[in-house]
Amino acid sequence: MKRFVILLIVLCLMVTLLGAKDITLRVIQVFTSPERTKILETIAEQFEELNPGVDVEIISPPYETAYNKIYLMVSTEQPLDVVEVGDWSLAGMASMGKLESLEPYIADSEMTPHLIKGVVKSARIYEDTAYVMPNAVYVKTLFYRPEILEKYNLLTPPHSMGELMAYSKYMTDADKAQYGFDWRGIDPVNFMDLVVTSFFDDIDPQCMYKTTDGKIIFEDPRALEGLTFYLDLYYQTAPKDSINWGFDDQINSFVSGITPLLFQDPDTTGLLNSLLGEDHYQTAPLPVGPSGKVYPTFGFGGWGIPNYSENKEMAWKFIEFFNSPEISAYFCKNYGALPIDQRVYDNDPYFSSNIFAGWQHMFADPETYRFTDYPLDNPAWFEWYQLQGETQQKILLGRMTPEAALKEWADFWKDAGL
Amino acid sequence: MKNRKRFWFIFWMLVPVFSVVGFLSIYPTIKGFILAFQNYTVFTFNRIRFIGWDNFEEIITDMDFLMILRNTLVWIAVSVFFQLLMGLGLALLLRKPFKGRGLYSGLVFYPWALSGFAIGLLWSWLLNGQFGIVNDVLIKLNFIEEGIQFLSNPDTAMLSVLIVNIWYGIPFFAIMCLAALQSIPDSVYEAADIDGASGWAKLVKITLPYIRPTIISTVLVRSIWIMNFPDVIYGMTRGGPAKSTEILSTYMINIVYYENDYSKASAVGVLVILLLLIYTILYLSFSKGGEVEI
Numbered sequence: 001m002k003r004f005v006i007l008l009i010v011l012c013l014m015v016t017l018l019g020a021k022d023i024t025l026r027v028i029q030v031f032t033s034p035e036r037t038k039i040l041e042t043i044a045e046q047f048e049e050l051n052p053g054v055d056v057e058i059i060s061p062p063y064e065t066a067y068n069k070i071y072l073m074v075s076t077e078q079p080l081d082v083v084e085v086g087d088w089s090l091a092g093m094a095s096m097g098k099l100e101s102l103e104p105y106i107a108d109s110e111m112t113p114h115l116i117k118g119v120v121k122s123a124r125i126y127e128d129t130a131y132v133m134p135n136a137v138y139v140k141t142l143f144y145r146p147e148i149l150e151k152y153n154l155l156t157p158p159h160s161m162g163e164l165m166a167y168s169k170y171m172t173d174a175d176k177a178q179y180g181f182d183w184r185g186i187d188p189v190n191f192m193d194l195v196v197t198s199f200f201d202d203i204d205p206q207c208m209y210k211t212t213d214g215k216i217i218f219e220d221p222r223a224l225e226g227l228t229f230y231l232d233l234y235y236q237t238a239p240k241d242s243i244n245w246g247f248d249d250q251i252n253s254f255v256s257g258i259t260p261l262l263f264q265d266p267d268t269t270g271l272l273n274s275l276l277g278e279d280h281y282q283t284a285p286l287p288v289g290p291s292g293k294v295y296p297t298f299g300f301g302g303w304g305i306p307n308y309s310e311n312k313e314m315a316w317k318f319i320e321f322f323n324s325p326e327i328s329a330y331f332c333k334n335y336g337a338l339p340i341d342q343r344v345y346d347n348d349p350y351f352s353s354n355i356f357a358g359w360q361h362m363f364a365d366p367e368t369y370r371f372t373d374y375p376l377d378n379p380a381w382f383e384w385y386q387l388q389g390e391t392q393q394k395i396l397l398g399r400m401t402p403e404a405a406l407k408e409w410a411d412f413w414k415d416a417g418l
Numbered sequence: 419m420k421n422r423k424r425f426w427f428i429f430w431m432l433v434p435v436f437s438v439v440g441f442l443s444i445y446p447t448i449k450g451f452i453l454a455f456q457n458y459t460v461f462t463f464n465r466i467r468f469i470g471w472d473n474f475e476e477i478i479t480d481m482d483f484l485m486i487l488r489n490t491l492v493w494i495a496v497s498v499f500f501q502l503l504m505g506l507g508l509a510l511l512l513r514k515p516f517k518g519r520g521l522y523s524g525l526v527f528y529p530w531a532l533s534g535f536a537i538g539l540l541w542s543w544l545l546n547g548q549f550g551i552v553n554d555v556l557i558k559l560n561f562i563e564e565g566i567q568f569l570s571n572p573d574t575a576m577l578s579v580l581i582v583n584i585w586y587g588i589p590f591f592a593i594m595c596l597a598a599l600q601s602i603p604d605s606v607y608e609a610a611d612i613d614g615a616s617g618w619a620k621l622v623k624i625t626l627p628y629i630r631p632t633i634i635s636t637v638l639v640r641s642i643w644i645m646n647f648p649d650v651i652y653g654m655t656r657g658g659p660a661k662s663t664e665i666l667s668t669y670m671i672n673i674v675y676y677e678n679d680y681s682k683a684s685a686v687g688v689l690v691i692l693l694l695l696i697y698t699i700l701y702l703s704f705s706k707g708g709e710v711e712i
Contacts, residue, residue, distance in 0.1 A: 007684055068674065076464050092678060094461035174564060177548070185570075186658065218545030224654050244570045249546075258548060382460075386676035393660035 010220030015418065019316055022053035023311055025237045025318055027082040028237075029058065030066040030089075031301060035270070039334050047321050054314060074098045077308045081315040085132050087125065087300050088385075091377040094126035104132050105316045111323055111341060118371065119340045122298040125376050130301035135321050136328070136337030139267040139296050140190060142284045143272070145260035146210055156348040157284035158261070161229065164287045168237030168261060177385065182259035183238035184276060185396070187389050188245040191263055195233070196226035197372075198289020207411055208295060218410040226289070227376050232397060243396050249277070268334030285359030288368060294408070295372045296362065301337075380416035387412060420553055447691075451712035452458045459680035482661045489576065490665040493583070493651075494644050498637055500584045504631075505591020508623075510591070521546035530589035538653015542583045545654075569655050579663050583650050591636060593656035598632035599625065634705045640692055640699075666690050 028253065031254050044056035059080075061069040067089055073080055075096055085093050092382045093099060106112055106120060119137060126138040142159045142164075155282045160166040168180020184191050197203050199222040204210040209217050213312060219221050234242065236260065242249070251268065253259045254276045260267075263286065272281050287292045303322065305315045321327060325343045332339045333350055340360060362369040375381060391408060394400040452676035477483060511584045512523055529537065544552050553565035568578045580651075602625065610620050650665040651657060657672055664672070665687055665690040673683040 066674070067678070071460055071463075071678070089460075106654075142461040178686070186656065239548050240567050241565070243568045244547075244655065245565075250539075252549065256549070382677045382679075386672065390658075390660055393658060397660050399660060 002300055005151070011042065013065045015377075024055045024057055025081045025311055025314055026057050026059060026079055027318065028066075028070055028080055028084060029060055030070065030076055030084040030086060031355060032061065032063045032065065032268075034062045034333055034390075039331060042373055043322060043327055043331065047318055047325070050321070051314075051317070053145050057374060058094060071096070071342075073359050077306070080195040080306050081311045082318055083306060084135075085302055085304050087122070087302075088264055088374075088376055090123070090132060090302075091126045091379075091381070094129075094131040095123075098306050099131040100305040100309070100312060102133050102305065102316075104378075105319075106133065107132055114325075114341050114343050115191075116340055116342050118298060119300070122300060122373070125373075128361050133323065134300035134302040134340050135319075136266075136301060136335070136341055137268060138299035138301070138337060139264055139362065140194060140286065141296075141362065142286055143254065143262040143264050143268060143281055144284060145254070145257060145281055147280065148257050148260040156283070156286050159285075161195060161287045161289045163227055164261065165229070165233060165237070168233065168284070172237045172288040172369065173415055177258055179239050179253075179259045180237035180261055181233045182250050182251055182254050182262035183234050183242040184247075185243035185244050185389075185393060188386055188387065189253065189388050190297065190299075192227070192388065192392060194286060194294065195230040195289070196223055197295040198287075198293065199223070199226035199229070199291060200289075200295075201293055201294075203295045203370065205370065205372050207418070208297060208374050211416060216410050217411050218406045218413070223406055226403060227406065231395060231402065237332055237359060243393060253348035254281075264336050266359070268330075270334060275410070280354075282354050285358050285361040285365075285369060293368055293370055295370050295375055300340075300369055326348055326360060327349060375413075375416075378416055380412070384412065384416075425702070431513065450687050453681050454688045455685075456681045458679075458681040458684075462579065463558045469681075470626070473682045474689070475687055476682060477689070482664070485661060486664045486666060486669050489661075489663065490645065494641050496580050497583045497587060497644050498641050501587040501591050501640065502633065502637060504584070505588045506595050508588060508592040509595035509599055510621075513543065514594055527593060529586050531585075534586065534647060534649025537586055538650040540653075541578075541650075542569060542654040545578055570659055572659055573647040573661060574683045575655055575663050579651050579654050582654065583644070583647075586650060587640065594632055594636045595629060598629035602628045617650045620645065638698065638701055641697065645690060645694060666693075 011039070025045070027040075029036065036358065040058050040060075044058055047056055048054055066228070068082055071093070074083060075098065076095070083093075083099075085099075112120075116137075119134050120130055122137075123132055123134055142157060148171075149155070149157070152167075153169055154170070164180050164181065171178055196216065197208060200211065200217060200220070202212045203217070204212050204214075211217060211220065214281045221415045239253070242253070242259075245253070247265075250259075250262060250264070250273055254262045255272070276339055286296060288294045303319045305312055305319075309315055322331070323341060325339075325341050325347065328339045328341050329335070329344045329348045329351070332344070333348075339345065339351065350356075378384075388409065390407045391400060395402055424645065454473055455468050455470060457472075458466050468508045508526060512519060512526075544550055547565045547570055549554065549568040550565065550568070552568070553562070556562045559563065566574065568574050568694055607626055608629075609619060610624060615623065619642075645665075646667050649667060649672055651663050651668050652671060657668040666689065670686040671692075672684045673679055673686065
């Protein structure tokens with residue numbers, strides 16, 4: 001018996017020693033969903049196969065609490081090698097002083113010449129240094145349901161904000177539960193701004209909320225025109241319930257056909273492909289405003305390396321692997337995102353299909369679709385995100401006038417030193 | 419010598435308990451108090467300092483603070499009142515044995531076993547103005563012509579979250595009251611019957627006085643829980659539209675979620691503790707003498 005127990009212990013030790021990997025790479029994601037976790041795990045397995053001795057551990061906190069968890073883990077220097085950071089939180093994360101500058105890695109990487117224009121620049125939000133390497137980019141475009149538009153004899157998607165309103169009004173019939181625009185009441189920042197700024201022809205390419213002569217847009221009479229127009233989209237063409245809609249509600253409404261015109265990011269494509277099928281929706285460029293222009297922004301999710309990580313080289317290797325054309329195509333196709341490597345667009349026909357028509361058109365015409373940035377490095381950003389949503393709801397509920405809201409927004413940004 | 423030995427024995431026996439309580443309960447509370455007076459936000463992790471009463475000032479001068487406070491009071495008072503009333507009624511109905519009581523009790527009590535957040539999400543879909551089953555049923559029964567915007571209209575949003583919270587909390591009161599009811603000796607009721615007491619008289623003179631201590635403690639505990647219970651509201655409205663269903667505990671979550679300002683959220687937490695402390699003192703002094711007096 002004694003001998004058997006000793007033999008068992010020795011066997012266990014041998015298995016443990018033989019099975020132990022040399023490096024455990026701890027990767028934490030932010031935008032967690034069951035599907036995304038599966039995709040990341042598949043990629044991690046492929047990386048492990050190519051790198052014997054490396055064990056990749058994907059940590060997937062629930063999305064709602066992911067940032068708080070990452071902030072706390074990084075600030076207390078808990079073992080992490082690769083952390084995911086979204087553009088909106090990058091400045092906060094980088095200001096903690098715990099992220100490694102990726103500039104030297106990017107400078108030496110063979111993938112750098114192939115990155116699409118503006119990607120690395122967009123990651124230099126804090127101190128003009130890239131503390132993350134984007135793994136995909138997100139730009140809003142117009143999603144539409146061709147078969148529903150065709151029922152109303154609308155054979156092309158709306159090209160301008162005026163057409164968007166006209167189309168939406170034309171289709172709206174509350175008795176038939178048919179509406180036009182897929183409005184969003186919760187966290188509306190990047191929806192309202194797209195419409196409001198389209199009334200301007202002089203938005204600062206560095207800041208969404210300033211004109212080229214340095215004035216805050218909310219003090220300009222054109223902001224009131226734009227805001228009134230945006231509110232009219234709600235009053236006249238959207239379900240009243242959409243005052244309380246977030247992402248899920250928007251998608252449900254689009255899929256069920258209640259609102260066939262939607263502004264959204266490419267991560268919507270993954271969902272729509274499974275819920276609706278690739279043939280039942282298309283994208284078109286964002287409608288231009290009265291200025292003949294529209295001002296989208298580059299959003300991104302990216303990987304960073306904590307500066308206390310003991311596996312920085314391996315962490316960068318993982319990031320490079322993740323962004324390699326094949327893996328990037330797999331990730332972007334399944335999750336729904338725009339790849340950062342030009343080679344993916346050139347080699348994979350999926351990314352030149354109708355689904356991507358909206359983005360292709362916008363990227364090809366920088367004069368009309370003028371990319372700008374949000375003031376994400378401003379500490380007031382998080383508060384703004386909440387304030388804009390709340391004031392929007394107050395206007396719709398008649399508790400505040402659009403003029404008062406614009407004044408509050410202008411004062412907010414003045415106080416924040418914009 | 420013997421006393422000293424005894425002292426150290428008791429001391430070492432208590433150390434594990436106090437360590438656990440201290441680590442899990444006392445330390446976070448003290449830390450929360452300290453945070454409330456600091457500037458602990460995502461942007462200032464490296465520059466944390468004491469800023470006095472600034473966080474409290476910011477909260478109290480928030481234009482919506484009074485509304486949030488009023489919402490909190492309504493949320494607690496209405497929820498507890500109806501949960502108690504209906505929970506007690508349910509317990510009285512379940513007191514006497516009848517066929518299938520076990521199954522019936524199980525069905526009635528099951529909401530209590532579900533997660534509050536899941537309940538919130540579930541009801542947010544049931545009450546959805548566009549796709550909700552409640553609206554669908556009402557329209558098909560010809561009670562209404564178009565869907566009611568239960569959660570999008572501030573007038574109905576608070577009412578909706580309250581109804582769900584009441585529904586969710588009834589079983590807890592029912593369980594507590596039923597346990598207390600079952601401890602009343604039958605002989606008391608038999609004596610009342612002999613004296614010719616009516617049903618109402620038995621309820622007022624026997625039942626309620628007997629279960630009074632249970633009711634007092636349950637109301638107190640429930641009030642505290644409900645004040646610190648953002649799950650249903652968060653699942654249904656996240657405090658919206660335009661803060662019309664915002665209570666202090668959802669306000670605290672929203673501050674962390676949107677502003678990543680842990681100090682300001684802690685200051686709200688401190689306010690919640692102070693309010694609960696005042697409430698508990700007042701409540702216990704008003705309901706003094708919880709003993710049974712028959």
